Amino acid sequence: MTEPLLSIEGLKTHFFGYDGLVRAVDGVDLEVNPGEVLGLVGESGCGKTVTALSVMRLVDAPGRIVGGTIRFDRRDLLSLSASEMAQVRGAEIAMIFQQPKVSLNPVMRVGRQIAEQFIRRRGMDEAAAWKEAIGLLAAVGIPAPEAKARAYPHELSGGQAQRVMIAIALSLKPKLLIADEPTTALDVTVQAQVLALLRERCKALGTSLILVTHDLGVVAQVADRVAVMYAGQVVEQAPVERLFEAPEHPYTRGLLGSIPVLGALKPRLVEIPGNVPTLDGVSVGCRFAARCGERLRVGSRCETEAPPVIARGPGLQVRCWLADPAAADKERALA
Numbered sequence: 532m533t534e535p536l537l538s539i540e541g542l543k544t545h546f547f548g549y550d551g552l553v554r555a556v557d558g559v560d561l562e563v564n565p566g567e568v569l570g571l572v573g574e575s576g577c578g579k580t581v582t583a584l585s586v587m588r589l590v591d592a593p594g595r596i597v598g599g600t601i602r603f604d605r606r607d608l609l610s611l612s613a614s615e616m617a618q619v620r621g622a623e624i625a626m627i628f629q630q631p632k633v634s635l636n637p638v639m640r641v642g643r644q645i646a647e648q649f650i651r652r653r654g655m656d657e658a659a660a661w662k663e664a665i666g667l668l669a670a671v672g673i674p675a676p677e678a679k680a681r682a683y684p685h686e687l688s689g690g691q692a693q694r695v696m697i698a699i700a701l702s703l704k705p706k707l708l709i710a711d712e713p714t715t716a717l718d719v720t721v722q723a724q725v726l727a728l729l730r731e732r733c734k735a736l737g738t739s740l741i742l743v744t745h746d747l748g749v750v751a752q753v754a755d756r757v758a759v760m761y762a763g764q765v766v767e768q769a770p771v772e773r774l775f776e777a778p779e780h781p782y783t784r785g786l787l788g789s790i791p792v793l794g795a796l797k798p799r800l801v802e803i804p805g806n807v808p809t810l811d812g813v814s815v816g817c818r819f820a821a822r823c824g825e826r827l828r829v830g831s832r833c834e835t836e837a838p839p840v841i842a843r844g845p846g847l848q849v850r851c852w853l854a855d856p857a858a859a860d861k862e863r864a865l866a
């Protein structure tokens with residue numbers, strides 16, 4: 532087994548607001564292997580973005596990382612100094628966001644925005660950096676890259692702007708790229724092209740990709756492995772074919788069961804009865820128990836004891852008592 536590039540254990544990121552505590556990320560365990568595309572999915576508010584920002588150490592007050600470890604490329608990210616972390620950010624771990632045009636500088640030519648990376652971080656001269664920038668625009672499929680390099684962001688389409696963001700994010704050949712809903716703001720056909728590009732570019736560079744999305748169709752198209760989040764935790768991690776063929780966590784089964792199969796261009800995570808629990812209380816038992824159609828008898832472990840992460844095979848982990856045959860049998864005997 533190769534060592535994971537990124538290994539998150541027991542990560543907790545809480546928000547200490549005026550109206551109370553929000554446990555946005557509350558015990559996330561996650562691994563990303565070198566060169567792999569990991570899809571991070573889950574309903575709105577389950578903590579995907581806060582997990583991503585925690586890896587970048589970009590969580591703003593009143594939020595704070597209060598527990599766990601984040602190991603990246605053999606370093607403990609949470610113990611790096613602010614200046615060491617600034618070196619990692621962009622050069623080793625890059626991030627792209629949902630709204631490309633907001634992330635681009637509106638008054639700087641796009642070629643310049645890419646060239647800046649090479650000038651500031653790699654000490655290149657202007658001419659060499661500009662040449663690199665044009666090469667990158669070509670690599671992300673921007674037509675007439677010399678001309679487009681001189682354009683301002685408002686002159687680009689949404690899809691082109693996101694291609695430019697991908698070019699900037701990958702310019703320094705980071706080991707890891709985190710893309711948070713990178714195509715949600717784009718038209719469906721453009722979405723598919725940009726996702727294909729993202730995967731192709733990352734694979735070409737050997738860059739690992741965490742793709743944050745609501746959309747299981749996107750995951751099926753792009754990911755090698757999938758992590759499913761629920762209420763601040765990862766409840767299942769599995770290779771993509773395995774997740775779609777034999778989901779182990781009842782929540783994952785619910786999500787997949789809720790995909791309309793016929794005539795659906797864009798399967799999405801839709802309704803499972805009940806709501807995500809509020810993230811401000813102290814929970815006992817499994818966080819999904821109240822909504823789970825498969826939980827063990829009333830008063831069972833599902834309700835009284837938080838399930839551990841159970842390894843079910845290579846790259847396959849489930850946070851559910853049902854995945855522990857001994858625990859499940861014992862409970863059934865009591866039922």
Ligand SMILES: Nc1ncnc2c1ncn2[C@@H]1O[C@H](COP(=O)(O)OP(=O)(O)OP(=O)(O)O)[C@@H](O)[C@H]1O
Pocket residue numbers: 546548553554555556573574575576577578579580581582592593594745810
């Ligand atoms: N600055 C903040 N202050 C207080 N709570 C916050 C803050 N940022 C996020 N949260 C809370 O953290 C939880 C997780 O939010 P997060 O943005 O990570 O969810 P998400 O999975 O990315 O959702 P979405 O799919 O809608 O983007 C939510 O309950 C949210 O309200």
Ligand SMILES: [Mg+2]
Pocket residue numbers: 579580581711
């Ligand atoms: Mg989000």
